[in-house]
Amino acid sequence: MKEALLTVSFGTAVEEARQADICAVERAAAQALPHLPAYQAYTSPTIRRILARRGVDIPGFVPALEQLAQDGVERVYVLPTHLLPGYEYDDLLEAAGQLRPQFQQLRMAPPLLGDTWGVRALAEILCGRFPRQEGQTIVLLGHGTEHPGNLVYPALQGVLDWLGREDILIGTVEGWPQAEDVLEQLSRQNCRRLLLAPLMLVAGTHAVEDMAGPEPESWKNRLEASGYEVIPFFEGLGRLPQVQEMYVHRLKTLVEEHHGL
Template identity: 50%
Template sequence: MKQALICVSFGTTVPSARQEIEAVEQALSAAAPERVMVRAFTSGMIRRVLAGRGQPVPSLPEALESLRRDGVEDVFVQPTHFLCGVEYDKLRAEALSAASGFARLRVGRPLLASTEDLRAVAAMVADRFPAETGRAVVLMGHGSTHFANVVYPAIQTIFELAGRPDIRVGTVEGWPTLEEVRETLRSMKVERVHLAPLMLVAGDHALNDMAGEGPDSWKTLLEQDGYAVTATLEGLGRREEIQALYAAHLTQDLN
């Protein structure tokens, strides 16, 4: 039986961020060596930009149709998405709508799919940024209108229960907001703030909304609040612990 693994990401147009996606893809491919690995991106805008650069990436329906034509019978669709939000629901629906074309089709889990996943990611971040007197670490998550946005306040609670209230979580498009993070920082005795993305990749949001020089970037606004601000431009996909968590999900779901 011909088997395939489709690694599905939202996608990015930032070359360094693309490397972070590829690092996760490599870990997933190594966890399922018997399967042909295929890449797909769900963002139509990103696919159009990449196609214009001569770097075409198929959508999930296009990748599934290509595999069907090639006679693949068993497909596992593994998202690299962060949580079970709007994009995950969309790709799951697209995958399942094509299930009749295969003998077997399954859809895997995103990075944060259980309490254990949240605790593992929080522990990794806490190790990555040890507590320092006078410094807070502010993490930028994407955020969502989907109920899955609850993972962000949940991770914040995990940090606090672990004795790391110096790590604060905010989101670009969800809750907690930057304004709520700023309000909390005012009650803390810190002079320095370190920014880092709580995202798979350090793409446009990290480069511009978080650490950019524009008037509305988190860096600019926090500097206006009087903090000395530094930033790490590194997505979670670059970390071996995160790659291993994705691979463990895949191994469990394949068995």
């Protein structure tokens, strides 16, 4: 039976971040199971158009699956690089359901933080990534969503607290906790220096603009306006080998569950 791996991401127009974060995860997944032909897809039409103008042609999720079916692939393992089970992931599930009859099997892994294992594993990685420093608090900025999947962020905060890392605080651009909530928590801590970093797969547009952009509403400027020294940190999670291993674990689990290993 002809099998294939399809890694699907939202995508980013920031080329350095795309290579360092998304492509790094794709390579790790492909290298972990080299017998599977590896394909990629981006879900953002805007990102695909921008990249196409640069000569980088990456299909959407549905066209990628249709091409796999035309190529005679019978079993597809889909690895989403999305962090949480939000609207984007729901759309993937719906599209996969519509195209599933074209394959003998189409299996999709959960998002990175789609269960307790993922949340705990990432919390431990973050603790190692950002060692405790006297007088410094780490503020991690996620995308956030109105989807119930936003619960991932307070869940991750809870695990960090359990691990004794109250110096790591999580906020979101479009969900909860918001900047006001993080500022309230900071007021209870004895710190004046903040390391501001993205809690995102890719340090793309949100990191450049929403996190540390020149606008007064950016998190950096709002935190500085409250009297904090803010040090921006522009690195996405995808470049971390430990996070890549989490995605590899998701993929291997997907394959092993099929084969009954």
